[in-house]
Amino acid sequence: MPPSAKDSGLGQGDGFPAYNPSRRRETPPKLKKPVPHYRHLIRWNDKQPAASLEERQMNHDLVVLRHALDLFLDLRMAESEALLKRGPQPVSANGAEVSDYASLNPTAVKRASQASSDKDSRASVAEDDSKYGSSKVKENDQASLSTEAQEKLSLGSSSGSEKKAKDSKETRSMYYDLGRGIIQGMRAIATFDPDEIAMGMQMFEQTIKTADKQRKGSMMGLGSVKAVGSFVVGTIGAGSFKGMTRVQKHAELVYAEATLLRTGLSVFYHMDLWMVLEEAINLRSAFTIIQGLKSFMDSVESELRAGKNIDHYQIDEHLVSGVTLSYALYNIIISFLPDVIIKMLQFMGFPSDRDWGMAMLAACGDWDPSAAAESPEEHKERLSSSANDGIRRQFCDMVPIIxxxxxxxxxxxxxxxxxxxxxxxxxxxxxxPDSPFYIYFKGRHLQVTSKLDEAIATYKSLKPVEARWHNFTHISVFEELMCAMMRADHDTACEKSRQLLKESRWSKCCYRYLTAITGLERGKESEKKKINSLMEKVEDGMQKIAGVNLFFETFCARKAKRYVKEGHLLLPSFDFMILWNSFDMMPPKALKRALDIISGEVHRLRELLPNKMKERENRPLAAKDQTIEAATGGYLSGMFSSNKNASAKESKVGSYENFYDDYCLAHFLQGNVAYHLAFFPEEPFDAAMCALALESFETVFRYAPLINDDTYTYYFSHYYKAKIWIHQGRLEEAEGRFKYLLGLTNTSVMSLPTLLGGKGKNSLELFLLLKTHSGQLDLEAAKTAADSGSVYSGK
Known part of the structure; x- marks a missing residue:
């Protein structure tokens, strides 16, 4: 049970910092084990003749794929697709070697953009455009599988070279297939279209088949890579890979990557939890290969430290970036799962070390978070270094940014x-410079550092994207929408939400709700009929991923049903912003404006509060009476009468059925904004705002037993009060509050949180659980800081 409200005052403000430390740049973590620097193992001599025709072909394919990737990243998607659609160009046994390996450097690719291959790409694009003509499927009308899509599915692609796939003499390339699969997979994610997802799965299946033909059939020692051994503890030793050719090692990596990517699309396509379980074997098989490649790299690194020559292993930057990316992502993604699942996966041999995985990715790019700024010479060297240009290199950089x-x-x-x-x-x-990805990341950085005006300008600077990739721009449109909501700019918010509803397929449930509430906030009477229609359709747009409802869609559906029933919502934009932690990004000016709007609603609602409730507010309140659990049984005391029926009658506010839901929501929002003003990073601590936050949260606790549905306001109030106590140094009390929140969850096999108290289902319970676990990390950091005599710099 949480502590009583009586001992929650600020007192003299003892324990709070005079100046809030930055939460935007924290010290790098102390790692439990050293991070390998596989870049130092690169010994691929591009001047040395290839050992076989197969390797010569792979070298040529890697050059083209690197070029295609550079084009794709720099907003030239059609050229990139056309380059890959032409198919691999066979290298003759006695033909010239591909010697221009400088083209693996993105800068060199830009200088060579007028080369004949680029000219051919543009010609192919023109041919493609004329070929599609009026039969091109519209971006926003792909609900049913078209004839063209069926043809693509059966053939894997619409290009002429792929229509000859049945010809046994046709040259296939695992890297061409992988490149096409990745592009198709990205389009599938961008459109969320079942046809596109199915085509992506088909292309990755083809990649798996192509790579499998180039893998080593059998190995000494632990047997074939294909026979991955035990599902639970199966591994492949480093010695198995030492006996492979360079092409075979790449084939193993591509096979594993394609398996992982096809599995991911399969889960999205089937939207079924059982599919996750069915694909677990494939995930384990792929990880076994990645683990084996990492063991091989570690062994070679040991030989290098021992002074041995490792040139004969011919390790290249593509293999290094691939192994690094895959193994690091396993560590990072698994670390976000519930503890019970992590322990189960660790028993099966999967790794889970988030900090180490992030450090591994940084090492791939030779990034050091604690290093000083690079000199012009060092920066120039970085730009020109071919070691930075493995085909997975940019993905290794994207993960830390994200x-x-x-x-x-x-x-x-x-x-x-x-x-x-x-x-x-x-x-x-x-x-x-024209990349929609890195421009978006730039805008996102400005947004999270509370520079909303600059962030909006950056999002708007995105150049038009080709029609088939238009959906990628919706990420930036959504961020513009959130920035407008933070600034209470209802006109812009309406414009952006309507654009998303019209053009994007990602979440019709969410977009209908956003379009409705932004129109509701704008307050035009002429739009009310459209708002009502949208609210009625919100629930119909819900979807499931791996059999689970998305928490933000559940939230939107619940609020829409409330509106349909009652005809109003309280502060819906600020309420929605809780889902995106938008208050963390708002600058003081926007926070103060939001506080004025919210406090106005608090005052309005207080005027509706029954007099008998106001009269009893100063009475002592027992700890048990400020909890939602108090409403589930027994009589309420304290500010409520001893008779339960009388309490319900005295607290009733006319026909306002969910008055106390709104009353607690208004106070929670007021406390949330005040909290962020009190502890805004790199600003003086604001004791008045901190006091207002505590007072607001206490009001939520007082009226919690009368909440019908919006239980999340109560639980989040506990979370933020615990955060205030951490700042104040009341660590034991904060720990008790976190334990109380975690005690409301049911740690079942899947460890999905189910709040046992409470009358209404908390649609944000998973979100709350994640925040509470992270709050415990803040608590541990504060304890460490207290022991060392330093200042806690939490969020």
């Missing part, structure tokens, strides 16, 4: 460093 600037906004994380993410992004933006 982790620091996006994931950290949804889940409070430790060791977040916005400046480090910006340094990586600036490097890539210099290579790809």
């Amino acid at each position: 982790y620091h600037t996006i994931v950290s906004s949804f889940i409070p994380l430790k060791h977040v460093d916005f400046a480090f993410a910006k340094r990586i992004n600036d490097y890539n933006l210099e290579l790809y």
Whole structure:
């Protein structure tokens, strides 16, 4: 049971910092084990003749794929697709070697953009455009499988070279197939169209078949790579890979990558939890290969430290970046799962070390978060180094950027460093100045550092994307929408939400709700009929991923049903912003404006509060009476009468059925905004705002037993009060509050949280659980800081 409201005052303000430390650049983590620097193992001599025709072909394919990737990243998607659609160009046994390996460097590719291959790409694009003509499927009308899509599915692609796939003499390339699969997979994610997802799965299946033909059939010692051994503890030793040719090692890597990517699309396509279980064997098989390649790299690194010559292994930057990316992602993704699942996966041999995985990715790009800024000479060397240009290299850079600037906004994380993410992004933006990806990341960095005006300008600077990739721009449109909501700019919010509803397929449920509430906030009477119609359709747009409802869609559906029933919602934009942790990004000016709007609603609702409830507010309140659990049984005392029926009658506010839901929501929002003003990073601590936050949360606790549905306001109030106590140094009390929140969850086999108390289902319970676990990390950091005599710099 949580502590009583009586001992929650600020007192003299003892324990609070006079000045809030930065939460935007934390110190790098202390790693439990050393991080391998596989870049130092690169011994691929591009001047040395290839050992076989097969290797010569792979070298040529890697050059083309690197070029295609550079085109794709720099907003030239059609040229990239056309280059890959032409298919691999066979290299003759006595033909000239592909010697221009400088083209693996993105800068060199840009200089060579007028070369004949590029000219051929543009010609192919023109041919493609004329070929599609009026039969091209519209972006927003792909609900049914068209004839063209069926043809693509049966053939894997619409290009002429792939229509000859049945010809046994046709040259196939695992890297061409992988490149086409990745592009198709990205389009599937961008459109969320079942046809596109199915085509992506088909292409990855073809990649798996092509790579499998180039894998080593059998190995000494532990047997074939294909026979991965035991599902639980099966591994492949480093010695198995030492006996492989360079092509065979690449084939193993591509086979594993394609398996993972096909599995991911399969889960999206079937939207079924059982599919996740069915694909677990494939995930384990792929990981076994990745683990074996890592063991091989570790063994070679040991030989290098011992002074041995490792040139004969011919390790290249493509293999290094691939193994690094795959193994690091296993560590990072698994670390976000519930503890019970992590332990089960660790028993099966899967790794789970988030900090180590992030450090491994940084090492691939030779990034050091604690290093000083690069000199012009060092920066020039970085830009020209071919060691930075494995075909998975840019993906290794994207993960830390996404982790620091996006994931950290949804889940409070430790060791977040916005400046480090910006340094990586600036490097890539210099290579790809028109890239919609890195421009978006730039805008996101500005947004999370509370520079909303600059962020909006950056999002607007995105150049038009080709029609078939238009959906990628919707990420930036959504961020513009959220920035407008933070600034209470209802006109812009309406414009952006309507654009998303019209053009995007990602979440019709969410977009209908956003379009409705932004129109509701704008307050035009002429739009009310459209708003009512949208609210009625919100629930119909819900979808499931792996058999589970998306938490934000559940939230939108519940609120829409409330509106349909009652005809109003309280502060819906600010309410929705809780889902995106938008209050963390708002600058003081926007926070103060939001506080004025919310406090106005608090005052309005207080005027509706029954007099008998106002009279009893100063009475002593027992701890048990400020909980939702108090409403599930027994009589209420304290500010409520001893008779339960009388309490319900005295607290009733006319026909306002969910008055106390709104009353608690208004106070929670007021407390949330006040909390962020009190502890705004790199600003003086605001004791008045901290006091207002505590007072607001106490009001939520007082009226919690009368909440019907919006239980999340109560649980989040506990979370933020615990955060205030951490700042104040009341660590034991904060720990008790976190334990109370975690005690409301049911740690079943899947460890999906189910709040046992409470009358209404908390649609944000998973979100709350993640935040509470992260709050415990803050608590541990505060304890460490207290023991060392330093200042806690939590969020």
